[in-house]
Amino acid sequence: MSGIESATRRLGRLFAAASLALLQATAHAELTIEITGAGANRIPVAIADFGGDAASSRVVTSVIRGDLERSGLIRIVDTGSLVMTEASPVAYPEWRGRGADALVAGSIGASDDGRQEARFRLYDVNKQNVLAGSAFVTSKAMLRAAGHRIADVIYEKLTGEPGIFSTRVAYVVRSGPARYELHISDADGQNAQIALISKEPIISPSWSPDGSRLAYVSFENKKPVVYVHSLASGKRAVVANFKGSNSAPAWAPDGRKLAVVLSKEGGSQIFLVNADGSGAQRLTSDGAINTEPSFSPDGQYVYFTSDRGGSPQIYRIAVGGGEVQRVSFEGSYNVTPRISPDGNTMAFISRRDGSFRLAVMDLASRQVQILSDSHKDESPTFSPNGRMILIATEMGGRGVLSAVSTDGRIKQRLSITAGDVREPAWGPFGR
């Protein structure tokens, strides 16, 4: 870990002048990730220090090791201070002797256009062959991003599922009584940037399927109003500001419509609106509470929370309207449904013995499993590969984020020293 720090400090000094100009756009508080549980059979992988510029190599290899270790599915085999490039000969028996199933070697060099190129190879130690190899052109400042890309390739080759190390996460930080910040960070909690600062609360961020926009609810006009915010330009558009409350935005998978909750016609009703806020169509008709809409990945159903049966429970309705089906039955408080990317699992929050806990339901068998033992879980959000669920919870009176694998084995805690962290939303895969 001191390796990461010293390398980045060195780079930090190099670029100190350049960074001052962007002070405002960057979050000061850092999100730290703590691993509190890991998978049972982790794949042992050796990642040698890359060749080429030593400082750059240290950044890239540290990112790769950190990402893979944090996944909970991979165990990093110690390589000492050994430097290995993608061209170095591989002594397979020796690596097998050290207990590695796979080996990664690579280098950082100059690319043809004067930028940097991170090259690597992934070897299968047992089969004694090359599993993958690739090169990513990058600027010095984006070496961490190159590391995430390499970690994604390695993870996918070894586990068979796409890696999420290059994805981003949105969350809200309350850093004072009247200071709310909407942050966007890399999936490892680093590189946090502030998209919005407000004196009033910000809740329910929701990523557009292409990752370019966030919908959210802001109270900056003393009542809940739904906005869509383009991250690259900072341009914001009001999507729903009707009489009464406007809340709970959720993008349809095609990115053309949003489900929102409006009280303009009395009660809280789910409406479908176009992404520019036009063409509001009411979806629910029951006079009870209807909120927290969330689309199934195929776009055919909207799952939502309603108290129409006397207590808050999860229901679903076809996007074209029609009959409402109840989905949750166990317990007297089941809220915030979120469907996994493969459509098979529903994450939600269930009150059990007075505590609010993360639960998952297998939608085919209706089998429910409680995944946490905390008291104040909220706002579940799936990683785009479906492996992890990120939630907001509370530790020692402070809001923190916690990630748990859908099988409950892998657990991580993400916290920030300077405030309450809440309302996480995991972004989609990059293009």
Added chain:
Amino acid sequence: MKQFVIPAAAALLIAACSSTPSGSDQAGGAPVETRGGPGVATVTGGGVDSRGLPAALTDPKSILSKRSVYFDYDSYEVKAEYKDLVTAHAKFLTDNRQFKMLIQGNTDERGSREYNLALGQKRADAIKKMLALLGAREDQLESVSLGEEKPKNEGHNEAAWAENRRGDMLYSGEF
């Protein structure tokens, strides 16, 4: 147990540059916007309410100076003890058609934020419905919810929660 901590300088450095691997990806920056700019403090001079409200609404001896209706846990039923209060405000709105009211519903911190927003809306709607039945006009009333987001009491116990399960009746100038 492992901790990964990157100094702020590194995060700054990364944010400072926008080139991305393979040069084709859009993972660029998220520009900052600031909303809710600085307010202007209003000084209150002798006897005149800064918001221009008549004394009847602000005099502590008047029932109209009371604005809050409190609710039971997970309930949006206006309890009998608040009937006189809501009736007095309905009469004021009936007698003073130029006045508009914003009813803000609030909840305690337990449970989902969005569900609480809907619950606060139900509370505000219940007060609004009662005011309308007693003579206030629809165009004088707006009911909104602040959910659990703006607790009056930031404590984490029953006393704090009871204070936060509340609907507030606010006149123009008070919100």
